[in-house]
Amino acid sequence: xxxxxxxxxxxxxxxxxxxxxxxxxxxxxxxxxxxxxxxxxxxxxxxxxxxxxxxxxxxxxxxxxxxxxxxxxxxxxxxxxxxxxxxxxxxxxxxxxxxxxxxxxxxxxxxxxxxxxxxxxxxxxxxxxxxxxxxxxxxxxxxxxxxxxxxxxxxxxx
Numbered sequence: 001x002x003x004x005x006x007x008x009x010x011x012x013x014x015x016x017x018x019x020x021x022x023x024x025x026x027x028x029x030x031x032x033x034x035x036x037x038x039x040x041x042x043x044x045x046x047x048x049x050x051x052x053x054x055x056x057x058x059x060x061x062x063x064x065x066x067x068x069x070x071x072x073x074x075x076x077x078x079x080x081x082x083x084x085x086x087x088x089x090x091x092x093x094x095x096x097x098x099x100x101x102x103x104x105x106x107x108x109x110x111x112x113x114x115x116x117x118x119x120x121x122x123x124x125x126x127x128x129x130x131x132x133x134x135x136x137x138x139x140x141x142x143x144x145x146x147x148x149x150x151x152x153x154x155x156x157x158x
Contacts, residue, residue: 006065046087
């Protein structure tokens with residue numbers, strides 16, 4: 001089954017929101033166990049021959065599309081209105097160490113002024129990363145910092 005991706009404003013995290021019918025499909029494949037509080041998903045576009053690994057933390061979209069924060073979608077090059085197939089990913093290798101750095105000089109400057117707030121916010125907004133990935137981090141007051149994942153340990157960890 002294919003679903004369309006929709007970029008939306010107002011979401012300030014790197015989690016996707018899923019349409020209710022997709023949540024029902026995922027729940028039916030996991031019975032009798034409930035869905036975990038954080039689910040790793042692979043979005044695959046057969047037409048573009050690309051895939052993206054994303055996280056879902058329980059949010060329901062307001063449409064029949066998979067909704068993604070516009071800034072996050074831009075960072076991972078996930079096109080608006082692309083049709084994707086969705087697969088839950090199990091046995092994800094957890095990283096024991098992730099090295100990140102701000103993407104630009106402006107991001108460095110904002111981080112220097114908001115280091116404690118960024119540290120406190122990062123795990124609330126981001127849970128799935130891989131080496132070479134860019135992701136946004138929203139701070140209070142509307143500031144957004146973009147980070148680059150420099151390395152993960154073990155390699156190929158998510």
